[in-house]
Amino acid sequence: MKQKILSIDDVLEQLQSIHPFEAELNDDFRKFIESKKFKKKDHLLIPPAICRHLYFIKKGLLRTYYLKEDGTDVTSGLYKEGDFVVSIHSFYSQTPGAEYIQALEATEVYFITQPQLEDSYARYPGFRFVRLKLTIRYLVDTSSQMQLIRAMSGPEKLKALREKYPDLLNRVPQKYLSSFVDLTPETFSDLKKKSKS
Amino acid sequence: MKATTYTIDLSRVINSIIDPNMISSALLKEYLESVLEHRNYKKGEFLLREGQICRRVFFIESGLIQQYTVDDVKEQTTWLLQENEIVTSVKSFFHQIPSSEFIVALEPTVTIAINFDQLQTAFQRFPEFERLCLNKMRTYYERLQDRIGALRAGKPEVNYKWLMATSPELATRAPLKPLSSYLLVSVKKLTEVRGRKKRARKKKNPNKW
Numbered sequence: 001m002k003q004k005i006l007s008i009d010d011v012l013e014q015l016q017s018i019h020p021f022e023a024e025l026n027d028d029f030r031k032f033i034e035s036k037k038f039k040k041k042d043h044l045l046i047p048p049a050i051c052r053h054l055y056f057i058k059k060g061l062l063r064t065y066y067l068k069e070d071g072t073d074v075t076s077g078l079y080k081e082g083d084f085v086v087s088i089h090s091f092y093s094q095t096p097g098a099e100y101i102q103a104l105e106a107t108e109v110y111f112i113t114q115p116q117l118e119d120s121y122a123r124y125p126g127f128r129f130v131r132l133k134l135t136i137r138y139l140v141d142t143s144s145q146m147q148l149i150r151a152m153s154g155p156e157k158l159k160a161l162r163e164k165y166p167d168l169l170n171r172v173p174q175k176y177l178s179s180f181v182d183l184t185p186e187t188f189s190d191l192k193k194k195s196k197s
Numbered sequence: 198m199k200a201t202t203y204t205i206d207l208s209r210v211i212n213s214i215i216d217p218n219m220i221s222s223a224l225l226k227e228y229l230e231s232v233l234e235h236r237n238y239k240k241g242e243f244l245l246r247e248g249q250i251c252r253r254v255f256f257i258e259s260g261l262i263q264q265y266t267v268d269d270v271k272e273q274t275t276w277l278l279q280e281n282e283i284v285t286s287v288k289s290f291f292h293q294i295p296s297s298e299f300i301v302a303l304e305p306t307v308t309i310a311i312n313f314d315q316l317q318t319a320f321q322r323f324p325e326f327e328r329l330c331l332n333k334m335r336t337y338y339e340r341l342q343d344r345i346g347a348l349r350a351g352k353p354e355v356n357y358k359w360l361m362a363t364s365p366e367l368a369t370r371a372p373l374k375p376l377s378s379y380l381l382v383s384v385k386k387l388t389e390v391r392g393r394k395k396r397a398r399k400k401k402n403p404n405k406w
Contacts, residue, residue: 066346074349076342089342092335125324132320132327135334136291142341143287147297149348151266151273182349 006058006081008033011110014056014082018133021126028120035110038103048096051087053111060107061168063176066098075180078168085109088138104172149182157181158191225323232315238302244284245300250293251286253310260306263375266298274379277303277371279364283333284308303372353382357390368394 011033012026035058038044044062045051055062062085064077076099079085090097091114121128148160161181162169169177178188236255238244245251247267255262262284264276275298278284289296293313311319320327340363347359357380360367367376368391377387 068350076345088335089339128324128327129320132331135331135338139334139338139341140288140291142338142345146341146345146348147266147275149345150275151268153268182351 004059004081005108006056008110010082011056014084015130019126019129021130022124025120025124025127029112032116033110033112035108038107038109040103040106042103042107043100044103044109045087045090045099045101047090047098047100050094050096051090051099051101052094052114053086054091054114054117055085055101055109055111057081057083057085058108058110060109061104061171062101062107062109063104063172063180064099064101065176065179066100073179075176078165078172078176078180080165080168080171084134104176154183154187154191155195157183158188158195225319225326228319228322229311232319233309233311236308236310238306238308240302240305243299243301244308245286245289245296245298247297247299248295249289251289251296251300253312254283254285254290254316255308255310257282257284258307258309260302260308261304261370262300262306263303264298264300265375265378272375272378274375277364277367277375277379279367279370283337303375348381353380353386356380356382 087099286296
């Protein structure tokens, strides 16, 4: 299936739909939004680098992950076209965090820098609600993720993945999906087979 | 439960929820005073049941709260929260949809609550309030991430370590059953650990699992 490549208008429309803000800011964004391409497996963020950009995915797939003490890698987030992506702790505190951001496919992003965003919040009060609502969105998603890891059985986890990320189930390598929902790759693969039959 | 609106110890709420240095607006104080309400719960009383829409964010003035889901028959504790902490069913509250969780008082509990519309109004009218709540949300987000990290480790001792780093009082204050499901250990194992910790504290080696 051919993916549509999202335009700056799509970014602005997305932002405006989160919460309407001043039209003048649209013009500013057109001036300073930049775009960048990453190859599959490229990193957008490697600690201890600080996350200085808010990314918007035009095309492709990103994941955030961190490393456990024993060196195993844990997928903490999965993002596709139309999603906004930051490593939230590092981005908001502007200090190094533990999270990596990596492309799982050839990926194109738009990005805004942290100072540009701060400047926009200062000059356009309406835009602060976008920030608030994006933060709430992160909070709700993370809280659902905690519920999923804490309280769901294997089959329930798979069902929740299907509901939340219907198109990612066949797109994201199984080892990342299984680690995202905190199941072993073997259990995950068994569950997937069982649910098909 | 009867909601009573009476003079609220606003200075306490402001000091705990809000950084007093940042309150620039007397109007914000006035607004909060007019909308915040005390809600008191007896031990065992529910603040929210599964299927209900969570209408409020609660600031816990005193007491102990358990937040949990029920899988078939078993309670799965997601949070244990005490004085000066905030509790709400996040998804249900922000989307105003039915909740999949229960919130119950484990001790007699006094809360100060604000409802969804009042919070929206405060965000709209007072930019400084929006800023403060944003910071609260980020703190809460980081707590969530820490807890997810501990849960992912899949080891009771990691959950216990996390508890001791964040709210060590709960190790002795919380009832066994909710605490064991919070830390993902059996009641039997937790009883053993508690006993061993007590003895270890006397020997000044409290961190041994």
